[in-house]
Amino acid sequence: MMRKTIHYVSIAVFMIAVLSIGMPAIFSSSPIYYAGSFSTYKVEDGLPDLWKALSFRGKKDTAYRLDEIDGKVVIKAESDRSASGLIRRVDIDPQEYPILKWYWRVENILENGDVTEKSGDDYPARIYVTFDYDISNLSWWNRTRLRAIRTFYGDVPTRAINYLWESKAEIETVVPNPYTDLVMMIVVESGEANLGTWVEHERNIYEDYIEIYGEEPPAINSIAVMTDTDDTGESAVAYYGDIKFIRKDTIAHD
Numbered sequence: 037m038m039r040k041t042i043h044y045v046s047i048a049v050f051m052i053a054v055l056s057i058g059m060p061a062i063f064s065s066s067p068i069y070y071a072g073s074f075s076t077y078k079v080e081d082g083l084p085d086l087w088k089a090l091s092f093r094g095k096k097d098t099a100y101r102l103d104e105i106d107g108k109v110v111i112k113a114e115s116d117r118s119a120s121g122l123i124r125r126v127d128i129d130p131q132e133y134p135i136l137k138w139y140w141r142v143e144n145i146l147e148n149g150d151v152t153e154k155s156g157d158d159y160p161a162r163i164y165v166t167f168d169y170d171i172s173n174l175s176w177w178n179r180t181r182l183r184a185i186r187t188f189y190g191d192v193p194t195r196a197i198n199y200l201w202e203s204k205a206e207i208e209t210v211v212p213n214p215y216t217d218l219v220m221m222i223v224v225e226s227g228e229a230n231l232g233t234w235v236e237h238e239r240n241i242y243e244d245y246i247e248i249y250g251e252e253p254p255a256i257n258s259i260a261v262m263t264d265t266d267d268t269g270e271s272a273v274a275y276y277g278d279i280k281f282i283r284k285d286t287i288a289h290d
Contacts, residue, residue: 067286069133071124071259072279075109077102083111087122090260095119098263103275105141106234111276113161113263121262123164128256128281130167134242135282138163141234142201143273145227146265149203151211159200160272161225163279164260165241167195167253195254197244199237201225201274210248220248234277256281 077084079102091097096118103112111122142160149156198221202209209223222244224237245253263274 067283069126069128069281069283070278071126071281072111072138072261072276074102074111074276075278077109079104079109083122087124090121090123092119095266098265105275108277110141111261113261113272113274113276115160115263115265115273116271117265117269119158119262119264119266121164121260121264123258123260125258126256130242130245130253130256131284133256133281133283134240135238135284136163136165136199136241136279137236137238137282138279139234139236139277140201141275141277142225142231144231144271145201145203146268146270146272147203148268148270151200151202151205151209151221151223155267156203158265158268158270158272159202160263160265161274161276162198162200162221162262164258164262165197165199165256166258166260167197167245168255168257195219195245195249197222197241197248199224199239203227 072084072087074084081102083089083100083102089097089100096116097120098113098115098118100111100113100120100122102109104110105112140161145160146156146158149158149160151157196219198219200221200223202223203226205211205223205226207223207226209226211221211223222239224239225235241256242253259279261276261279263272265272
């Protein structure tokens, strides 16, 4: 049983420009959809065109660039009291493509990171998945509250799951935002045990969504990465490898 604990403000800020990015089609004949095929690039190519930078008002930007480490071309994120991210719009049926698979590497955790506190709402690495959930399906109170938040933060998602590398919380902790339970975080890595090494994760987004929200998921409309340290005033370095969605009837061989 997942323990429920969390916080939301940075998710709200993160999604300001989500609707401004083009949405590519997904073909059901493809066994694997590469949302982030960073390893196919050369460092000198620069960031992939479909991945767009998000900067937040009053916040210093985290630096993102392609880098080669251990023979892999990946996204390198360097955060110094900063908060910004990279986002890509997609259109994916999570029932058909339920598996999200990625690998990442973190060089340090945050001493004051704490998923239960606003002051500790920083993470060396995290992956966002947002869903195209119709606001009309929300209660009147949640619609009113969400519209108020959007007045300040832009297109805040009506449904999102955030997979993160946390400092102290137990793996599989699920954190509902104290302002709204529409957006949830799941701790998939925690602490220092795997610092400086590549860690691969595989999540069944379809099952995660149903367990969290208790209903069938709508289409996935964006995937994003973010390394931020603005609340703790610390710094972090992380690397993001390829990010892919796998069709339910596919056995993937990497």
